[in-house]
Amino acid sequence: MPERPHSVEADPTVEVDLCTSNVLFRAAVSSGTSTGVCEALEFGDNDKTCYMGKGVSRAVEHINKTIAPALISKKLSVANAILGVTLAVCKAAAVEKGVPLYLHIADLADNSEVILPVAAFNVINSNSHAGNTLAMQKFMILPVHGKNFREALSIGVELYHNLKNVIKKKYGKDATNVGDEGGVDVAASEFSGQGNMTWTSSCLMTPAARQRFTASAGIQVVGNDLIVTNLKLMSKVMGEKSCNCVLLKVNQISSVTKSLQVCKLAQWGVMVSHCSGETEDTFIAELLGGFALGKTRLVSLADLSASYNQLLRIEEELGSKAKFAGRNFRHSVAN
Template sequence: MNALSIRSIHGRQIFDSRGMPTVEAEIVLHNGVRASASVPSGASTGRFEACELRDNLAEYHGKGVSSAVNHINTPIQEALVGESCDDQWTLDNKLMVLDGTQNKSKIGANAILAVSLACAKAAAKAYGLELFRYLGGLQANTLPIPMMNILNGGAHAGNNLEIQEFMIVPVGAHSFTEAMKMGTEIYASLRNCLKKKGLSTGIGDEGGYAPDLNGDEEALSLLMEAIQLAGYQPNYDVKIALDAAANEWYKNGHYIFPKLQKKITQSELKGYWEELCQKYPIYSIEDPFAEEDFPGFSELTASLGGSVQIVGDDLFVTNPDRLRQGISSLSGNAVLIKPNQIGTLTETLSTIRLAKEHGYGVILSHRSGETEDTTIADLSVAVNAGQIKTGAPARSERVCKYNRLLKIESLISGSEYPKK
């Protein structure tokens, strides 16, 4: 028996950062190596994402994952035991054939991804390699710029902000270590700003502060103030990134700001983004329109794409077919990569490769319901993505990714850092 062959696979239900059930898979090889991986869950999810299988029973408010776990322990284990863990394409293809559906609704993308990632981790350990090095080889040497979500709104917070994520991007940093210094100092300055103004310092799903404010522009002004109080220069040292999650705003053929209950046309929404980019040093706008509004993305890309990153998340859902549609219609110029949107490591890498071939920016991303799994940190370096979203520098399920990247930086001699 091949020492790298899979001896057993075990699935279990664990809990994510929102206290909701999720899936973990553990792989044991014949040489005794063990590795595990867990999958996150999103709050604002695109309709075209792979299926996150839930039990829909009374317990856990219908969010249990015992069926997904059972699929790991029986059909998946039966299909993969004896296979070599270092043949990722074969393993992932077997998982997709076993499921047999377009959106992985039979076995569940959560079950499939946990096993797919655990296999890669087991192979890396068996070869005595760090995961980023196993996946990316010698060319994996670029640390990503962190896009830190330090003010939460939308579906990630129970406040009155429409935009879901207000992020800082330390573009002036010369290393990941310096970027973390800048980000944590600005995060602390923002807390001081909020306290002085008598505003809440409670946090949302991704660790960012979630106060009630007089609209989204006040949030942007607070970010500018915090950047300056921390001793940095907006635009030169630090820029701002937004995740509108505008799919949450689209109802019955119209855009409606859900918290204000204000209707807005597609043209007016485009003008709104253009106005914000004139007033503030905005580096990136994610999901400025709904998941099927390719024309809206195309028009905004034509207008702002030369200076602003227009990111598709719900638009592309880490799916190469959706991304091809965007490429052909010139919709966006960057793609958010969330492995649980597509369900296997092989498909995730395929989407990244396609994006890079066509000059699209690549951003590895967490989900709002996270675990302590740090795979996306390694993956961001493996593919030289240059950017990562993994929340505020608060809460262990976010900070563990940052700490993993700090360790990776210390392991790579002569590591590179992108300049934006």
Template structure:
């Protein structure tokens, strides 16, 4: 099962921006493709997504340099290699790049090949991708974290907070998480339209709001949960993605919507007040990726009550995750394939997170494709959680639907823990 050919092409993500599709072919004719997502709100420590920067073509967003790197450097280096040597082949590409953040060849070039290689290997072994990635040990269907209201970089800064999401903590099955979310999503849309607060659909499928401040969305979300027939905090909890690095200038935090500036201490008090006031079970990037003091304080005060997720803080980087574990900065890590740039490194990042007793949350990007790789990744590693965006737009729904297919394939082996998985880090009653 040796690699015979690798090629790459420019395709388009869910925002209409160019991205990479890599096609890998084995000597027996098996073919597989890896489609690379792209983020809008990116952390400064992420691996580099290589774009051409030619403003005359696709406003500088084209990826022809990355494509050339696949064809001219990566493909020759991997030709004739066993497709089953995922780690060795990933390491070969990383060494070929030779930079700390994959900036020479591009993390998008390396990741596209890495994803296609894993898919081809699974097909060659007549396995589902989750079976191959998890060596047959993955069977946990993830609890969904689903956006209802978009904000920040995902919705033209309609709110300073990037995501208002729900987690169906009362659901007893994966299907029930989808039903609960369906009801809340559409109730929220009806309520916002009635109030004249809905502009449209944000990048990740959530409602694009029109609010005067950053507290108003909480009231609308709570009312939508009740309208849908659920009890906030018992059936459904709130999850937030603050994306605080986007609000921080190195000295203070700012809310453009309200024209307010906060010192780090004041911003800490605001995050604490929200977690005490509202049924929040999960909060992502409540502070900037360099504001370690607030991360430490927050973990100490809320770490037994709230899932505290590091995204920009960690960027799926193993060294940064290990640093966060050592310093007790959080209790959960957002996992994004393209932040680190290869399948092997992503698997390692999940393993390090789990070995520390922390919870991984496998995540999509705002610029997504029709590829459902992350669903298989979540199940393969028994990660337990999946964040894809909202309950609308086909690039989102393809992921939720793929989980249903994986569950059917697993049959009686499939497990669903729901909110029970939080007991690893939270003292839930």
């Protein structure tokens, strides 16, 4: 029975309740702000009188009247039907198997070990995610030198707060507003004529569809709008060598199974991304551990604190078996 929780952007989204013989499983679907033309489409209401057209009543009705009966009668391949259902089914399968969700996902990926990712902290926002016009939409930091995920998380959090304090001291409080993905919304005018901030780039995300880069550069070029987690586009981009890393957004491909196919097809790194319209569902943390991917693009602090906390729990549960990607973040086990 789907419900309608709200994302961190206060927009309605879909939540699926899947009932087995004696257990209830629940999964919430995130929603992105900037979407590509080739990714899986969201089924919205487009009724401007309700949530400014962002309601999801039609999606809820589709699940109740089409997907749920087909699932019960076993006439539908659920893994490729709708994201909320596939997430709930994946959770149910883990309980049926009697293992943590991340270990079930690791089994699906044929991974014998769980590797905690390097979190890419979104520290400064711009353009569609903020109110400024800086050339780069996001400035992210990767604390690769931590000895484990817990220490790396601490480094990222401390750097985020210290950066905000530095900007506030130099440019004033108005320069430290927060963008919709948790990064500081720094007005572009604050930087002009007042010195420059120096950044060392180890990873670049392709900013526009159809724009080509050479993937042979000394940095990792992440395919975002070039690929939009689309298997056909991935094959094309790989042939052109336009990038050397794929940005995986589960909501763009709408299936756990297809997400795994993306990781297997990628001949280079994989970066898992949150959505700007995230929920409190921590499935992304379980997927990161199970797929054993090198890094993840998560928003800073409160918006995804539940996912950060779940990754900490996974690391604690694994104990001495826990591994951290660290400086090897460019490479994933899944491929």
